[in-house]
Amino acid sequence: MVLFPSLVNGLARTMSTKKGKNGQNEAGREAVEVLEKEAKKNELILGSSGIVKSSKSNNFASLCSKRGNKGINQDCLIVWEEFGCQEDMIFCGIFDGHGRWGHYVSKRVRELVPASLLCSWQETLASKSLDLDFDLEMDRNLHQFEIWKQSYLKTYAGIDEDLKQQSGIDSFRSGTTALTIVKQGEHLIVANAGDSRAVLATTSDDGTLVALQLTTDLKPNLPEEAQRIMESKGRVFCLEDEPGVYRVWMPNQETPGLAVSRAFGDYCVKDFGLISVPDVTHRNLTSGDQFLILATDGVWDVISNQEAVHIVSSAPDKEKAAKRLVACAKREWKHKKRGIAMDDTSAICLFFQSSTLQLGQPVKDCLNSNV
Template sequence: MIVGAMVLFPAILDGLVRTMSTKKGSNFRNDVGREAAEALAKEAKKNELMLRSSGTMRSEKSDNLSSVCSKRGKKGMNQDCLIVWEEFGFQEDMIFCGIFDGHGPWGHLVSKRVRESMPASLLCNWQETLALLSLDMDFDNESDRNLCWFDVWKQSFLKTYAAIDQELKHHPGIDSFQSGTTALTIVKQGEQLVVANVGDSRAVLATISEDGSLVPLQLTIDFKPNLPLEAERIRSSKGQVFCLHDEPGVYRVWSPHGEAPGLAISRAFGDYFIKDFGLISVPDVRQRHVTSRDQFVILATDGVWDVISNEEAVKIVSSTAEKEKSARRLVECAALAWKSKKRGLATDDISAICLFFRSETNPLLSVPHVRIARGIYVPVSLSQLDFTIPNKHTQLLSHSLENMSSYDGRPSNAPVNHFEVRELNDESDFETIVSPDGLFSVCGFGSLLSEKSAKSTFPNLINFRIARLNGFRRVFAHATPLFFERGIARPETKEIASLTVQHCEGESLIVSIFDINKSEIPAYIERENEYRFLAVLPETLDGKRIENPAVLCAHCGDKEFIRVRCEVNKDPYFQLYEKYNIDKIWQDDIFPCRTYLRHCVLAARSLSEGVYDNFLDHTFLGDCKTTIREYLAAKGSGIMEEEPPDSVKTRYGG
C-alpha cells in the first residue's frame, strides 16, 4: 500500500478509521486504536503469522522468507528477544521484524516488554496517521508518493518509540532505572523498506553489485557514545563520555560525576538513571526502495557484529544451502568466533533475523558446505573468514574437507548404536533432539507425573506416556522460590524442597514422557533455569528403547549455577533467592514441601501401584539415604491428609 492509493483495512480497523475522523479526544482514539491493534496481534498469533522464537516464517501471500535464531551467551539468562509478523496489520504485502537486546538486572524483562508493545503500538500509530490524512490524495510523481509514504512511517515510529519509553518508565512490574534495551525494527511493505533503530544492533542489506558480486550495505548506525553528534548531545546534557582504563576503546555514557554504571550505547529504552544526561530513545528512521538486486536483510544484535563483519555475515548467510537455516548458521559461526576472538570474555547473547525478499533459490547463493560437528555445517568459503575453528574441531573439519565430494548437504542419518547422556547448553543443542515433526520430549519425574499438572504448564502437550529411566534417583534437595511465592513453603521447619534428579548407578526411575512443540524451547529453558538440561534416552516399561531422546532437568549445584548461568552477572541469583533468605539453591538438610510432596505421591499413585512404589522407594531426602517411604512413616505425619490451599488446589491436587 502507498499513500494515495485506496487502503483496504480489515474489518476490525474500519471502526478505527471512522473513530479517528470524529472529534473524540486523543486518549479515546489511542485506547480504541490500541485495542484494535492488539486484537490483530492475537489474530496473527492464532493464524501462525507471528514468530517470537528460533524458527522459520514463510507467508503464503508474499514471497518473503524469514529465518530466526537466538542463542544464550554465558552471562546468565538470554536478554535478547525478537519477533517476525507476516501480513502485518493484515496487509498481505507487509511484514514487521524486530530484534531487542536487553541489558542490566531486568534487561530480559525490558526487552520482552518492548517486543510485546512495539508491533501493536506501531500499527495503531500508523493507522491513526493514515486516518488523519486524506486517503485519496493525488501526487504528481512516484517520488512525491514515496516521500509521503516514508513520512507516515517515520512519524509513526517516532510516536511509538516515545510512547513505549514513557510506558516503560511507569510500568509497575519492571524496574527500568538501571536496565534497558536496544530496539531495531523494520517494516517492509511491497517494495518499500523502512528501518528504525535505537542502540547498537545492526541491519545489513545484501545486494548484487554492478560486477555481479554480493555485497553488504549497512542500513543502520551503531549508536555508540563516542560518535561526534552523540557525544555532543550527551555533553551538552552534562553527561560524560569516556573509557575505563581496563576497557580501552569501550566508550560509555556516564552521569556528571561518573557514578557507575556507565552505558556503552547512546540510545536505549529504559536506563532512566542516565536519561537526563544525554541518553535518548529517539530512533533513527531510514527508508530504502527494494530492487531486484536486493536479496536479503540481516538484523542482528551486537553478539554477532562484535565478532563478525558485514562482509562475513553476508557470505555466511548467502552460502547457506537451506535458507531456513541461515540465521542459525550465522549465530553458530558467531559463537565459534567468540571463542577465538574474545578469549577470556563471557560470550554475549547472539541473535539474528534473516529476511529473504524472494523465497526461490538464487544460483549466486549456492555454495558447498562441510560439517564440522554434529548439527553444525559451515560453508567451504568460511575458511577465508577472519576467525579460527577451535582446535577440537580441526581434525573433524580436515576429514570433512577430504570427503567433501561425497557430501550432499544433509545431516547424516546413520543409526546410533550407543546413546550417551549429554548436556544441552542452549537452544541449538535442544534442536539436535527435535523430531522430524518439530517436537521435543520432556521427562517428568515429580509433579509432571500428573498429566493434569503437566498440562497446566504445557497446555499443548501430546503423547503423554510412562517410561523407565535408568541410572538416576530423585532427591528433595532443591530450594525453590516458587513455593514461597505460592504460599506453601514452611521455612520455619525447612519444608521448602522441590525435587531434582541425580545420576546414580543402579537406580531406576519410572517417569512420564510427553512431547511439546519446539517453539516452546526458549520458554522451557528460561523457566527451568536453575537446572542442568540433559538429553537422556528412557525405555518402555518392558525394556524397549524409546526412539527419541528426552530432556531431563537434573541437579546443578550452586557453584555450577553461578558459573554457567550467572558467569558475569550474579544479579538473577540474588533477585530470585535472597528475598526469601535462601542462601543456597541446592541443600542436603531441607525437607520436602508438604503440599508438593503430597501432590507427587498422589500423581504416582494415580498411574499405577508400580509407579507409586517406585516413587516411594527411589526418591530420597537431601541426605540421599532416607527414602520417601521411610520419611512419611517416621516424620511425615499428616502430610497425605492435608488439603492444599484453595489458591493452588487445582495445580497440586494430585
C-alpha cells in the same frame, strides 16, 4: 502505492460505535489487538527461534537467538508477517537488553512495539490527507516514509514513557536497544535505537553478492551523540581496562557505564543525554536486493558485514540461515575474544520476494559444519 489499513479502521469504527468519538483511539488499539491475536493463531507471528512463511507472500524469515555466557539471554526478537493484515507488509524486530532487569525490559518492548506502531501508523494515516495524484513517484515515496517516520517517533516515545510507569520492571539502570523494520512492498523502513545492525545483501553490477550496512551503530563516541550527551552534562569515556569501549556515565557517579547512546529505559541517564529516539531511514528495494540481516552486537563484535552475508548465502537452505550465522558467531567468539564472556547472539534473516539467490554457496572452511 500508499496502502490504507482499511481492515484496522473498519474494526475500529465498529468498536467505537458504542464509545463515541472520544473512544476512537481506544477502539483502534482494540482493533489492532484483534489482528494480533488472529496473526498468532495463524502462525504469522514468531518471537523465538524458527521460521515464518506466509502463503500469501514470498517473503521468508529465519530467526535464531542463543544465550551467551553472561547469564540469562537478554536478547529478544519477533517477526510479524502480513503485518496489520496487509499481505505486502512484514515487521521484524530485534532487542538487546542490558542491566539487571534487561531481559524484562527487552521482552516488554518486544511485546509493545509492533501493535503500538500499527496503531500509530493507522492514526497518522487517518490524520493526513492522502493525495494519490502526486506528479512524481518520489513525492509519493517521501510521503509514505514521512508517515512511517512520524509513526515510529510517536511509538518509541510512548513505549519509553510506558516503561517508566511499569511498577513490576525496574528500568532505572536497565534497558534495551531496539532495531525494527517494516517492509511494505518494495519500501523498507528501518528504525534503530542502539547498536544492533541491519545489513542488506545486494547484487553488484558484476554479479557479486555484497554487504550494505543500513544502520549506524549508535555508540556514545559518535560526534553528534557525544555532543548531545556532554551538552546534557553526561560524560563519555573509556575505562583503562576497556580501551576503545566508550560508555555513557552520570555527571558525578561511575554509573551506569552504558555502551550505547540510545535505548529504552536507563532512566538514570535520560536527563544526561541518553535518548530513545530512533534513527529512521528508508530504502526502495530493487531486484538486486536479496536478503536482510538484523543482528545484535554479539554477532557484529566478531563477524564483519561481508562475512555475515557469505555465511547466510552459504546456508544449505533458508530455514538454517539465522541458525548458521549465530553458530558461526559463537565459534568466532572463542577465537577472537578469548577470556571474555560471550555475549548473547541473535539474528533475523529476511529473504525478499525478488530474491533469486541460490543458497548453499561454499565459503570459509571454518563455516562448513552442519548447523
